[in-house]
Amino acid sequence: MRIEFGGGELFDELRPLWEALFDHHVSVGAAGLATIPREQSWPLRAAHYERIFAGHPWAGVWLARGDDASGSGADRPIGYALAFETELDFRAATVLETLSLLPEARGTGAGSELMRLVFEEAAGRGAELGIIDVMGGNDRAKALYLRSGHLPYSETWMRSTPPAQEPGAGRVTFLDGSLVKLAARSGFDLEFLPGPDDTWVSPDRLALLTPVEAESAWTIRELELLFAALQSSGLWTILVEIPVPPRAAPLREALAAAGFRLALERLVRQLAG
Template sequence: MLAVKQGSVADVGSVWPLWASMVEHHRAVAGEDWPVRTAEAAWAIRREQYVGWLTDGSGTLLLATTDAGLVGYAMLQIQPSGASWDLGPSIGELESLAVVPEARGQGVGHRLMGECRKLLRERGIDHWTVGVVEANEDAVRLYLREGFKPYYRQLLGRV
């Protein structure tokens, strides 16, 4: 049975294997076009961000577990909305969503995103964003199924 609970700073270390798997997936789908940090180097940066967001109250960590243990997580952050768009004073940002390869396609990501939506609604937030590597076609499909639409395109180029 899949359960989702809110995590704390003490739980941040438990998501490391899922983070590492996500970084390696990014390498597989886009690593020929763009440099990807080692999972360890990326984790050092992201772990500090997670702890900061959880400590300052702008972040929420959600952990998805089954009898087999941790199968997925989501990190949701609340940010001020931008100046151009009338999206309310704050928006949500799905900073990370990771599911162990063995559990993909079983509704774990959908469930985590549903819990994120619930938290955002409770805070009176009407909009949220997610960044996704264009080459990560499975993730793009998931986010489109979950109601996200192309909104803002960020381009990356070499100097």
């Protein structure tokens, strides 16, 4: 195996590797949420990568190449890592956005080597933290990250319920500013994310809610009033980011009762200085 480092010029080689990860996510249940057709996923993922490279001060791709199963010695892509620079809790951080391997390359140590290179390079640039988001239910990947020294940091719960009627038909639409104020009155910060998602069924924009005080007690009725306003405005995919247990227990229970699923778990590790 050899590993090549680069940027957007490597995107064209990533599609089969991303689709292998998409297939794996579907095989482990996709966190119990509806997924889009496989052929629609890569164009959305590629657009996501373009936004990452355009919107962050640094981003990079590590592409692993190795022999194919025929033993012909062909130097084909077998896996990749994509990472970018950001900030978390006012500290320099690097997010390992994607780590994907072809099925036959899993368990060979290639994933651990890609992860090592990403965070070794990050530490060399002065990053203090390494971040990985893992899909809920992807226990094998989570175990790998925990063994590498990552610790649970936060959870993102998600509900995606397409409207039963055409958008705007008999619905009250709220302006973005009004939704932000409504969310604030309910105890949340609201952020709008670009969509559709590259794995789950979702609209062109998503709503991300973060509680101002994670230990506050919300009733399902209070939450549903906010969720209904978002949904009526076309934001029918809602994500709520909360701290890991034991914190935010009342909100976690309310979200589960409202039909949300644990979509992503964020893991964080301290990088060597």
